[in-house]
Amino acid sequence: MCRSMKSISRFVIIFSILSVIFFYVIVNYFNSSQAGLSNQIVWTDGLSNNRRELIGVSEVQSNEELLSLQNYGELGSRLHMYKNSMQGSQIVLAVVACGDRLSETLVMIKSAILFTQKPLNIIVLADDPLIASFKEKLNVWRTSTNHSFTYKVLPITFPLQGNTDEWRKLFKPCASQRLFLPTVLSDVDSLLYVDTDTLFLGPLEDVWRHFDLMNASQMAALTPEHEDPNTGWYNRFAKHPYYGRLGVNSGVMLMNLTRMRAFSWTNYVVPIYKEYKLKITWGDQDIINIIFHFHPDKLYVYPCRYNYRPDHCMYMSVCKSAESQGIAVLHGSRGSFHAEKQPAFRAIYRAMEEYQLGTDLYVNLFSTMRNYLELTTSTNCGKIQHIFTKAMQHFIQKTYGR
Numbered sequence: 546m547c548r549s550m551k552s553i554s555r556f557v558i559i560f561s562i563l564s565v566i567f568f569y570v571i572v573n574y575f576n577s578s579q580a581g582l583s584n585q586i587v588w589t590d591g592l593s594n595n596r597r598e599l600i601g602v603s604e605v606q607s608n609e610e611l612l613s614l615q616n617y618g619e620l621g622s623r624l625h626m627y628k629n630s631m632q633g634s635q636i637v638l639a640v641v642a643c644g645d646r647l648s649e650t651l652v653m654i655k656s657a658i659l660f661t662q663k664p665l666n667i668i669v670l671a672d673d674p675l676i677a678s679f680k681e682k683l684n685v686w687r688t689s690t691n692h693s694f695t696y697k698v699l700p701i702t703f704p705l706q707g708n709t710d711e712w713r714k715l716f717k718p719c720a721s722q723r724l725f726l727p728t729v730l731s732d733v734d735s736l737l738y739v740d741t742d743t744l745f746l747g748p749l750e751d752v753w754r755h756f757d758l759m760n761a762s763q764m765a766a767l768t769p770e771h772e773d774p775n776t777g778w779y780n781r782f783a784k785h786p787y788y789g790r791l792g793v794n795s796g797v798m799l800m801n802l803t804r805m806r807a808f809s810w811t812n813y814v815v816p817i818y819k820e821y822k823l824k825i826t827w828g829d830q831d832i833i834n835i836i837f838h839f840h841p842d843k844l845y846v847y848p849c850r851y852n853y854r855p856d857h858c859m860y861m862s863v864c865k866s867a868e869s870q871g872i873a874v875l876h877g878s879r880g881s882f883h884a885e886k887q888p889a890f891r892a893i894y895r896a897m898e899e900y901q902l903g904t905d906l907y908v909n910l911f912s913t914m915r916n917y918l919e920l921t922t923s924t925n926c927g928k929i930q931h932i933f934t935k936a937m938q939h940f941i942q943k944t945y946g947r
């Protein structure tokens with residue numbers, strides 16, 4: 546009796562010791578695997594391409610598991626960080642569409658879906674009457690492209706401070722919405738904002754990679770408004786401060802919303818609007834110019850091929866980056882996708898509008914576009930038609946080997 550009590554207590558002691566050792570080993574194992582995880586992130590951060598691939602793969606495997614683990618103390622918060630860093634592997638495209646911009650916006654979105662191979666998340670902020678139409682079309686495209694993108698269609702909203710009606714009317718209907726994206730999309734880290742009158746002529750990855758080229762203080766990327774002081778608008782006419790020598794165009798904007806929130810971007814917008822409202826001509830673009838005039842270190846300027854407008858070719862070809870690498874994003878400013886004045890811009894839009902997603906890119910888009918451009922060679926922009934299709938040609942060669 547006494548003996549068996551002894552052996553039981555001995556067993557309990559040994560069991561306890563073993564448990565402690567076992568526990569210790571387990572804890573160490575978890576710590577070291579965490580360290581491995583975070584090292585991997587740090588290590589890959591400098592190598593943009595590898596990082597994307599690496600993280601992209603893990604995302605598919607374990608996003609759900611990671612989410613369910615988030616409440617588990619330190620390990621959970623590490624995983625949360627890991628998940629946030631994976632958000633960087635998807636491309637977020639945002640557009641604000643109101644009034645009669647439905648079809649133009651859809652053509653732009655089509656061009657984005659077409660060239661993007663990374664996970665693409667599309668955010669449309671739309672006037673109430675357009676919301677249902679956007680949802681319907683995007684749903685059809687999502688099905689027909691084998692779920693190659695995700696999307697959200699949200700109503701236009703403004704922060705409560707300030708006069709909402711006044712904001713709505715500033716410049717074109719609802720263009721000022723974009724100034725409030727850091728607040729309105731509070732759970733989004735970064736996005737590529739484009740005006741509705743833009744078209745992608747090459748992969749979005751090519752635009753998005755500029756996030757990796759920004760330094761720690763830069764929170765947005767924009768292109769110069771002009772390349773040449775003789776034709777510049779801001780340097781000749783503006784009655785308010787603007788960025789740099791010639792100002793910036795806001796049609797294609799990479800926005801790191803995390804950094805913009807840290808900067809309290811929205812708190813700058815309202816006072817600047819109040820101070821300059823009688824002096825501004827181009828609405829939200831002027832406000833952006835004024836803010837970056839006072840904070841030039843926060844802006845990264847990328848080349849004109851990311852926001853190519855009629856100004857770049859209507860008199861003579863002034864955008865060197867487009868000449869060498871082709872246009873990445875075409876911006877049909879001043880209605881040039883729809884009017885007669887810039888036939889080359891109209892030709893591109895027409896080809897993209899007619900193209901059906903999922904059909905042969907080479908025959909139905911590339912060749913058609915070239916044929917339409919061929920008819921515009923009597924214009925200055927048409928004379929340099931190869932720069933419109935160069936990025937696409939490169940994409941097709943790389944992707945389909947044609």
Ligand SMILES: *[C@@H]1O[C@H](CO)[C@@H](O)[C@H](O)[C@H]1NC(C)=O
Binds near residue numbers: 691
């Ligand atoms: C659709 O996507 C799934 C996985 O995402 C893939 O297995 C399948 O082959 C794709 N189908 C087509 C027709 O591309």
Ligand SMILES: *[C@@H]1O[C@H](CO)[C@@H](O)[C@H](O)[C@H]1NC(C)=O
Binds near residue numbers: 735757
């Ligand atoms: C945006 O900035 C935050 C904070 O600096 C950073 O963690 C994040 O990686 C940046 N996003 C992108 C896409 O570069």
Ligand SMILES: *[C@@H]1O[C@H](CO)[C@@H](O)[C@H](O)[C@H]1NC(C)=O
Binds near residue numbers: 760761841
């Ligand atoms: C980022 O670049 C800008 C422009 O070159 C510069 O003014 C700023 O000091 C840089 N910031 C950092 C943290 O290097």
